[in-house]
Amino acid sequence: MAMELPEDSVGIIEPQKIYIEEPLTLRSGKILPAYDIVYETYGNLNADKSNGLLVCHALSGDHHAAGYHSREEKKPGWWDTCIGPGKAIDTNLYFVVCMNNLGGCGGTTGPATINPETGNYWGPDFPVVTVRDWVNSQSVLMDKLGITKWAAVVGGSLGGMQVLRWAISYPEKLAHAICIAAAPKLSAQNIAFNEVARQSITTDPNFHDGYYLEHNTYPKQGLTLARMVGHITYLSDNAMRAKFGKTVADFENEGGNFGRDLRSGKLSFGFNVDFQVESYLHYQGERFSANFDANTYLLMTKALDYFDPSIDYGGDLSKAFVNSKCKFLLISFTTDWRFPPERSREIVNDLLKAGRKVTYLEINADQGHDAFLMPIPRYISSFKAYLRKVYQEICDAP
């Protein structure tokens, strides 16, 4: 059944593809001779091309950030909550661009595309890419679109890391950096969870050293498991209690079942799934593994692990920001234990130390790391107000 699209949707969107013939030298030293970029845009670029806004996606995201590919599509793009006419990222004001990152599995050149030099899938031979490589390729796309300065570059989680890299690498090419639920670099615990995910994928017998597409298979179990682990880290303990417990309990309240709702009303005394939370994780993991490329998952987690813009500055992140010119908005969420508010405050402190202009918002939210994708009133309204002010700056510009 074709559905009626919501009034504040960007509507039916067709992804675009551009072939980049100029080689890209990666941080690893390897060179990508040419590549495709798949991207979407929402809203219209104004005459002086000053209202461009780049959205950077996170680990499992892609170019499909808002709207629908067809009336049959069940769910809109991953950040539809925030992108659309009248929404926080208002497509009546901005020309929004979101590209699938290099190494991704949404159509941009990556492990699941064909390597023209061999005629086979890139697979595990696709080079390890970093946040810096992504930002460099986003800058190439920017040039192709004829945009010389983004009104804002925006992203959450791994997307927020790209925002920071933009501010450092291309100080002249953005006016505002909006970095949400991110960290200046991963902690040992973050890396450890990523390694568990990678390990679960690479030890799956269907992984075939990464050449699973040639074997007409894919590491379903391993990718499912990787996503299950990931999913736990995206949700807060409280969010899980609320989601899987008929009685919402918080630490102070007595009673409540702490998210222990049973699947069938009683314990199985066996190794089947007993609790709702287990079924949910299985469902999430399996749905994900059917739609995502395992080699891309490996690449994305490595990009996360490697991200550390302070590395060129003797470990002092504030020095990385000395030449930045944009203004910054940082947003964090109280129950995010993957990248807690403390990590955003580190960035804020280093920005202030570097003399940058920073707005910092810490949002009370129960949803954990996933909060950045949720319609949390204070978050959305502040985000929207900030971007209205940015638009006013564009209009007031001489």
Place this chain on the structure above:
Amino acid sequence: MAMELPEDSVGIIEPQKIYIEEPLTLRSGKILPAYDIVYETYGNLNADKSNGLLVCHALSGDHHAAGYHSREEKKPGWWDTCIGPGKAIDTNLYFVVCMNNLGGCGGTTGPATINPETGNYWGPDFPVVTVRDWVNSQSVLMDKLGITKWAAVVGGSLGGMQVLRWAISYPEKLAHAICIAAAPKLSAQNIAFNEVARQSITTDPNFHDGYYLEHNTYPKQGLTLARMVGHITYLSDNAMRAKFGKTVADFENEGGNFGRDLRSGKLSFGFNVDFQVESYLHYQGERFSANFDANTYLLMTKALDYFDPSIDYGGDLSKAFVNSKCKFLLISFTTDWRFPPERSREIVNDLLKAGRKVTYLEINADQGHDAFLMPIPRYISSFKAYLRKVYQEICDAP
């Protein structure tokens, strides 16, 4: 090289085995017709048998809580930090008993022992056991040892849950319940991590539906992965930063590398291990998988998931404690995010509501859940002082 034993060690210990011919009805309704219990004891039982102290082990523990099995053994028992002459659990004062729980893999009847009815390994046919079943079998061992009342029952983590069950099921048979780093029941997040561990084991192609011993193999990869996930949850974020970062950084301090020490000094730009924390997790996981039975791991995690003594009391834990008679000592650790202090405080509140006598200690410690195994001065000295007072009560008894 045979080594000199430390002076405060219980020395060379020989595990004991007792065959229990009386059937045990499990909570699942199944009946274990007979079973072996493997246990160790340290110190001497006094004439009136009033100085018995039961130690309950956690997920990966066993009966070998203190001392050495030989002079060649590299590491002493798992709680040697706390058990020995002059230590917190002072073997000059107490007769300490620790048994390998049913379903374990330390010699007590479990999946890796032979089912006499079939002549094969129990394997996956070993019944699902619960904390209550363990406590019932510990009570059987107690009777065989001629002890009518424990001076104290003591345990950390899953061991602490057995302590709570003792206080509820056998109010007359213990004077003190010492419950460390535990929770009244798992949260959805705790269960989720356990399910990831189980999933990683059961999807290993060498699992063979649990009949891996018949196939002369074992699910090494799956068990390694399960332990890697578990290990992350035992350590605090801070503990990992300290362990794997040459510069110890806390949230407030600038600088520090957040546990990002590299293994070889530079990034590999490949999928080999880059960071020390990754090697460490691999090492821990592999060492564990070589020495632990996968079916036992599954059973232990289910016992954790199922533990909820409030279930017989309409979800009100305080009612479970109404008939308890012992005094309680609860201890928690500030950076334990598996079972944080909040979870111990829930127990404390329910004990107080039930009119029980409770001492509660919250220890500042960086080590996360694993802190209960560590020589943290305030923890050890308070624990020791408490048990000296308990011993004085024994001496003063009429």
